[in-house]
Amino acid sequence: MNETILSKELRELDIQHLFHPYTNPRQHEQVGPVVIERGEGVFVYDTNGQRYLEALAGLWSVAVGFGEPRLVEAAAKQMSMLPFYHLFAHKSHSPGIRLADKLCAMAPGQLSHVLFSNSGSEANDSVVKLVWFYNNSLGRPEKKKFIARKNGYHGITVASGSLTGLPANHNAFDLPKIPVIHLECPHYYRFGLEGESEQQFTDRLIKQLEDTIVAEGPDTIAAFIGEPVMGAGGVIVPPVGYWPRVQEVCRKYDVLLVVDEVITGFGRLGTMFASEHYGVEPDILVVSKQITSSYQPLGAVIFSEKLYQGIADKAGALGTFAHGLTAGGHPVATAVALENLAIIEERGLVANAKEVGAYMREGLGAFASHPMVGEVRGDGMIAAVELVADKASKRKFDPVGKVGAYLSGRSHEHGLIARNLGDTFAFCPPMIITKSEIDLMLSMFSKALDDTYTWAKSQGLA
Numbered sequence: 001m002n003e004t005i006l007s008k009e010l011r012e013l014d015i016q017h018l019f020h021p022y023t024n025p026r027q028h029e030q031v032g033p034v035v036i037e038r039g040e041g042v043f044v045y046d047t048n049g050q051r052y053l054e055a056l057a058g059l060w061s062v063a064v065g066f067g068e069p070r071l072v073e074a075a076a077k078q079m080s081m082l083p084f085y086h087l088f089a090h091k092s093h094s095p096g097i098r099l100a101d102k103l104c105a106m107a108p109g110q111l112s113h114v115l116f117s118n119s120g121s122e123a124n125d126s127v128v129k130l131v132w133f134y135n136n137s138l139g140r141p142e143k144k145k146f147i148a149r150k151n152g153y154h155g156i157t158v159a160s161g162s163l164t165g166l167p168a169n170h171n172a173f174d175l176p177k178i179p180v181i182h183l184e185c186p187h188y189y190r191f192g193l194e195g196e197s198e199q200q201f202t203d204r205l206i207k208q209l210e211d212t213i214v215a216e217g218p219d220t221i222a223a224f225i226g227e228p229v230m231g232a233g234g235v236i237v238p239p240v241g242y243w244p245r246v247q248e249v250c251r252k253y254d255v256l257l258v259v260d261e262v263i264t265g266f267g268r269l270g271t272m273f274a275s276e277h278y279g280v281e282p283d284i285l286v287v288s289k290q291i292t293s294s295y296q297p298l299g300a301v302i303f304s305e306k307l308y309q310g311i312a313d314k315a316g317a318l319g320t321f322a323h324g325l326t327a328g329g330h331p332v333a334t335a336v337a338l339e340n341l342a343i344i345e346e347r348g349l350v351a352n353a354k355e356v357g358a359y360m361r362e363g364l365g366a367f368a369s370h371p372m373v374g375e376v377r378g379d380g381m382i383a384a385v386e387l388v389a390d391k392a393s394k395r396k397f398d399p400v401g402k403v404g405a406y407l408s409g410r411s412h413e414h415g416l417i418a419r420n421l422g423d424t425f426a427f428c429p430p431m432i433i434t435k436s437e438i439d440l441m442l443s444m445f446s447k448a449l450d451d452t453y454t455w456a457k458s459q460g461l462a
């Protein structure tokens with residue numbers, strides 16, 4: 001495809017001035033950006049007019065698809081009515097109030113209050129501070145440590161990045177900086193021991209959790225945080241019976257259960273929240289991304305009455321709760337969220353995620369027999385295909401990520417955008433996707449996988 005004059009100009013400016021997150025800067029200087037110009041439904045188009053099926057919904061987030069006019073109207077209406085106001089010092093606004101009310105009504109269990117942010121990372125930073133403030137309020141200042149998991153992803157700011165359990169987010173950044181203990185990643189395929197059943201794997205993880213709390217001292221452990229299905233860490237589906245037993249241990253030792261539903265919230269697993277799907281009632285529920293289909297930046301921490309009361313006691317005595325973000329709960333973002341949630345409900349997108357998600361996973365399941373595929377996994381409308389150098393021994397490629405990056409590149413050539421997380425290829429399409437669009441996605445993936453296999457053999461990798 002010939003590069004347009006606009007594309008060329010943007011490419012040059014981009015390389016000169018735009019520092020890209022999660023990108024190899026030296027490689028970027030050579031290859032430049034893919035400049036996405038517009039989107040419609042499950043497709044996006046670059047400035048050369050090339051169409052791509054967006055099989056990761058942007059960054060796991062565009063639930064209602066691209067180009068939804070109702071969200072544009074909701075934003076425009078709110079912009080002309082009240083383009084900005086904040087929530088500090090007793091001020092409020094209608095979309096913020098209505099969204100807080102709606103989130104508490106939708107959320108599982110007895111959650112009663114909402115603190116807004118602009119992103120998932122900030123929401124998780126707020127979680128850390130809410131929990132610390134709460135325990136200070138209750139007169140137990142030692143109860144401050146978090147338990148998280150290896151390969152978990154909770155963001156990249158200093159506190160949320162500390163909760164994240166991925167070495168690349170820690171090494172060279174001097175993280176973690178907050179007291180956090182990372183337990184075993186709950187991935188049976190990778191970390192189940194020889195001869196260990198999935199049930200025994202769950203038993204071992206739960207024992208590790210309980211032993212850790214007891215060894216550290218329950219008086220020092222404030223909270224457990226986890227994603228119901230790990231996203232960025234490789235789409236890791238927990239082993240059988242895992243979540244209710246995590247909750248049981250947390251309750252036993254008075255450890256708060258924080259469920260990070262930044263990816264799974266609002267239908268991704270075929271229920272409104274993954275907490276319902278896995279049978280848990282968190283003390284704190286974290287959402288972002290699909291709350292606005294990412295048409296606007298927004299995050300939210302939804303927390304229990306018990307926390308609220310503890311925090312309000314101390315903040316009341318101090319004179320204020322000294323925490324807040326200028327644009328947290330922005331009126332345009334919250335207005336867009338309300339409309340987005342209405343669309344998810346009216347169009348039955350949660351049921352679609354369940355039905356078409358099962359269809360997608362079945363289609364991907366057919367690749368399990370491919371010589372380079374170690375595991376196909378997923379739940380609801382999120383899935384991944386893990387590539388391995390050797391199926392029998394589950395040996396990884398050396399170096400990790402090279403084959404995955406090649407597959408990502410080939411997919412792009414075939415008109416498919418998905419994400420390689422090392423050598424794991426992730427799928428999380430907009431929740432509006434149809435079965436025929438899934439067929440198209442699978443056929444593009446199949447071609448890219450075949451190309452990759454041919455190349456990997458030629459390189460002596462497979």
Ligand code: PMP
Binds near residue numbers: 059119120124232288
């Ligand atoms: N938690 C989870 C589960 C996430 O997937 C992400 C983002 N991928 C975050 C938190 C951080 O969100 P943000 O990028 O908006 O800061």
